[in-house]
Amino acid sequence: MNSRKMTQEKTNVIIFGGEIVGSLLALILAENGMRVVLIEKKSLEDLSSDYYDGRSYALNAGTKNLLSFLDIWDEIREKVQTVSKVLLQQGLETSRPQPLELKLSNYDIGTSSIFHMVEDRFLKNVILKKIKKSTNITHLTSKIVKSQRVKGSLIEITLNDGFILKSEIAIGADGFPSRSATRAKVRSSGWNYNQSSIVGVVRHENNHENQAIQFFLPAGPLAILPLTGNRSCYVWTMDTKEAKLLNKLDGEQFLEKLTEVFNNFRGKLTLDTPKSIFPLSLAMARSLVKERFALVGDSAHNIHPIAGQGLNLGIRDVACLSEVLILASRNGEDIGGAVVLDRYSKWRHSDILALSLFTDVTNKIFSNDNAILQISRGLAFNLINRSPIIKKYLMKEASGSIGDVPKLLEGKEI
Template sequence: MDNALTQGISKSMADFDSDILIVGGGLNGPTLALALAQAGLRSTVIDAHSVDRRADPAFDGRSYALALASQRMLAALGLWDGLEERAQPMLRIKVSDGRPGEGAAPWWMQFDHAEIEEGPMGFMVEDRYLRRALLAAMEECAEIAHLSETIVIGQQVDADGVIVTLADGTSRRGRLLVGCDGRASGTARRAGIGRTGWGYDQTALVCAVSHELPHEGTAHQFFMPGGPLAILPLPGNRSSIVWSERTAQAERFAALDDAAFLEALRPRFGDFLGEIALVGARFTYPLSLTLANAMVADRLALVGDAAHGVHPIAGQGLNLGFRDVGALAEVLADAARRGEDIAARDVLDRYARWRRFDTATLAVATDAVNRLFSNDNPLLRLGRDLGMGLVNALPGARRTFIREAAGLTGDVPRLLQGRPV
């Protein structure tokens, strides 16, 4: 660690338990702690759940579509070597419109990774492998303290730092507090940060299936009147399913036993991969758009779903959080190298300015696409199908979409370029 960075890290570690207190031990919180450790910044990750729950080796059906930029960040943090053999490259994306049981409309879009030079557009990784990799890396990192089964019940900011009160009556002090605690963020609420958004009257049914035929690395997004169905390739002859339906209908499907659930899924899934069977558990979650009214406050920053929750229509939720992680880590590391107070409001405002446009743009885009496609209006159907056919016929438009989906456009943080923070 260089001298300038050492001088910028803290007044005295005796004054603070850590430089950064991170509330939330899911995916964004540990990833941020590892990114900050590259810059010599010490973090305490406070997780309400147990290590055993986070490290459960059983497959539970949950998986993530990691954009190429997110994969590059995991590689820069030293995590990808342990994940690569369990990851499924996404080589193509096919987008189509239609109705259950009728198949796809004649106009559709297909995007192939061969149209860009960088490689696959992204990778599918199961939740269990990503969480275990993060836990193992945190345990090996001297700059990270990990408090599991620990709930924050209070927070207080003063001129030099922030104190969080834990449910067991103890407290921790740091220079900066980061909320990575989801859409219902207690960190944001205690700071007086409100939220703006609305529900979609849609619920996502999430599961995984095995199938007879190989998927060949192709991800499918099938738009139906009730909501989109995403079929995302996993290693082997398996795929992850994110099936959005109107909430009343989704609740009926969720209440079915496995056999009846498959019967409901089959006419929507189709037979292009042969017979299908459920693998792992099934989950449901309501879909909404929710944006924190501010990404920062005094000695506080929000990351991931604590700052923004968007429709899963583009599979960008985790990637959006990882872009927050990369941006915040870079801002804090650069500030520390300059000898600045890493939690000063002008420093945190740099992070907010960097991320606000990107998050707002994606929120508007996913909202508009969902509203355009989640209906059966014949005029809208004709217009969107013709539009997809037009985009599919234009190589430049396809390439732009692919690079956007891969996370290669805009002001990309160093970590998401595959470079150290």
């Protein structure tokens, strides 16, 4: 279907934003018989470009189940790195990791892995190929939405090129800050962390032995996350001023600083990708739904990357919203109606709030040199190290498998 033809047609769902979250939602709804228009402001060339900024994701068990169900996991399997050990170490004012540490392993939770790492480029490319193949998805790229307004039982969208589209519901998956949320008059709460993360990939001399490391340094955490081959993704968080200065360094100068902070944990390092910088803030939409409108992913919640959970949280939104919409459609309900959208909002509210606050508090507790907090952190690490029950609970929580779990996160059909 081309966009001109669409002006005469009504579709079921319009999604703003075609990165991982918006695209997965489109695929699930389309596979369940809904007609979806996926609108993305980037060009198709940009979306399918080979350029890699080094971003990688820690995917939890629920996300893996959803990707397996969509036959995406099998296609990325060879590019996926299993993580079976996690080492958390706190740092002091010397910026050196200190002996106080917490060790988690897959044996603690009785599974073959704790989480999996995948590079953004591999996951995106497989999803994009699936979008192209789907006959129920109209993929509009290089498009910007000018306006959205509710007209009776439909929502009407006007694109920058003048086309008008109508659907039963529109969904904002346009990231942070979300234009579609602003258009729907959804306000958000949050604050700027005045921290930024520098992200990239390094090759190292020594094998990572499937271990992920997080050093809690005074200015912010440094995560070293294993990738396939002798490579790791680093997420190095610090004050934005400092990060901007570091980001200006050339490859060699930057590598010197990075080697210092890696503390020889992986032997000699070489840079495998350019570095990218991401400013960090917390933002939570005050409402996940409005009239014929819902939010998913970073457009609903932008959280600190300290726990590597932002995308997993967005994928939980996708699993819940698709389940609500598909069941409503099967029951002959109005999928954009307030009763249906309220189910989604109620289902997601507490998980989003809990994880947003957890990441916020963890960052505040660990990203500083306060002596009392250092002692408390040490005590907490000791307590968790000795308690298999707490370890198991923490791991279950991080895998998104606590509470009312949507079917797709258990790998089951809706």
